[in-house]
Amino acid sequence: MSGHASEHRFDLVQNDFSTGVRLGSVVVAPAALVLAVLGPSLAEVLLGWGNTSDASARYLGLVFAIFSLGLMPYMLFQLLLRVFYALHDSKTPAFIGVVTMVTNVGANLLALALFPKSEVVAALGAGFGLANLVGSILAWRVLSRRIGGLAGIRSAVACSGCTRPPSQLQYSR
Amino acid sequence: MHAAAVPAAIFALIIALMVGAVFSTAKVYAALVVIVGGAGAVLLYVVLARRLRVSEVTDLIGTVRSRLRR
Numbered sequence: 001m002s003g004h005a006s007e008h009r010f011d012l013v014q015n016d017f018s019t020g021v022r023l024g025s026v027v028v029a030p031a032a033l034v035l036a037v038l039g040p041s042l043a044e045v046l047l048g049w050g051n052t053s054d055a056s057a058r059y060l061g062l063v064f065a066i067f068s069l070g071l072m073p074y075m076l077f078q079l080l081l082r083v084f085y086a087l088h089d090s091k092t093p094a095f096i097g098v099v100t101m102v103t104n105v106g107a108n109l110l111a112l113a114l115f116p117k118s119e120v121v122a123a124l125g126a127g128f129g130l131a132n133l134v135g136s137i138l139a140w141r142v143l144s145r146r147i148g149g150l151a152g153i154r155s156a157v158a159c160s161g162c163t164r165p166p167s168q169l170q171y172s173r
Numbered sequence: 174m175h176a177a178a179v180p181a182a183i184f185a186l187i188i189a190l191m192v193g194a195v196f197s198t199a200k201v202y203a204a205l206v207v208i209v210g211g212a213g214a215v216l217l218y219v220v221l222a223r224r225l226r227v228s229e230v231t232d233l234i235g236t237v238r239s240r241l242r243r
Contacts, residue, residue, distance in 0.1 A: 026229045029175050030218045033182035037189060038210055044203035054199045 005086040010147040013083065017150055020079050025072070032071040039065030063122050070129025077132045080139035083147075092142060100135035104128060177221035177230075184217050185210040 001020075004012040035042070043061025048054045077100070084093045107127030115123045144150050188210035196202040222230040 022229050023233075025175070026222075026227070026233055030178040030181055030214070033178050034185050034211065034214045034218075037182050037185040037214075038207055041189060041203040041206040041210070044199060045207055048200065048203070 001083065001086040005083075005088070013086065013147055014150055017079060017083050020082075021076065024075050024079065028071050028075045032068050035068040035071075036065045039068060059122075063125050066122050066125035067128065070125065070132055073129060073132040073136050077136045077139060080136060080143060083143055083150075084139070087146070093139070096135055096139050096142070099138055100131045103134045104131035107131060177218050177225055177227060180221060181214040181218035185214040188213060 001013055001016040004010075004016060040058045040061035043064055044054055044057045046057075047060055048057035052060075081093045081096075084090070104127055107130050108124055111120055111123035111127055140150060185206075189206045192202055192205045192209070196205065219230060219234070
C-alpha cells in the first residue's frame with residue numbers, strides 16, 4: 001500500500017485497503033458475532049474458578065461479549081489509519097484519534113450517569129465500540145475525499161467478488 | 174461473509190438456549206455451549222461462506238492447509 005501511495009496510484013491503494021478489509025473480515029466478522037453470543041459461557045469455563053464466582057465470571061463474559069461487538073469498527077479504524085500512514089500523513093490520524101478519544105470519554109461519562117453501578121463496565125464496552133465507529137466514519141470520509149473514494153460500501157460490507165481478488169492485484173502492481 | 178456469519182451466531186445462540194434448558198449445572202452447561210456452539214458455528218460459517226463463494230475463506234483455508242502440510 002505504501003508503494004502504491006508513493007507512486008500516487010490511488011486506485012491501487014483503494015484495492016489494497018479493500019483487500020485488507022475483506023481478508024480481516026473473514027475472521028473478525030464471525031468471531032465478533034460468535035464471541036458476543038458465547039462470551040458469558042466462555043468466561044464461566046475459563047475464569048469461574050477459585051475466588052471468582054460463576055456470577056462474576058458471567059459478568060466478565062458479558063463485558064467481553066459487548067467488547068467483541070466493537071471488533072469490526074475497531075478493525076476498520078485500524079486499517080483506515082494504515083492508509084493515512086501509507087500516505088505519509090500522521091497528523092490527520094492524530095486529530096481523528098482526538099475526536100475518537102473525546103467520543104469515548106463522553107460515552108463513558110454518559111454510561112456512568114445513566115447505568116446502575118452493576119452495569120457500568122458493560123456500558124463502557126459499548127462506548128469503546130461507539131468511539132471506534134465514530135473514528136471509522138470520520139477517517140473514511142476524510143480518506144475518501146483525499147484519494148477519490150475507498151471502493152465505497154463494497155469494502156465496508158466486505159463484499160466478496162465486488163472487487164478484484166488479491167491474486168489479481170499481485171499482477172496489477 | 175457477513176451473511177455467512179449471522180446464521181453461525183444464531184446457531185450458537187440456539188445451542189446456548191437449548192443446553193441451558195436441559196442442564197442445571199453451570200460449569201457443564203457453559204463448557205457444552207462453548208464446545209458445541211463454538212465448533213458448530215465455525216463449521217456452519219465455513220460451509221455457508223463456501224456456498225456463497227466467498228473467495229477469501231477458500232484462500233484462507235488453502236493457506237492454513239498448505240502450512241499444516243509442511
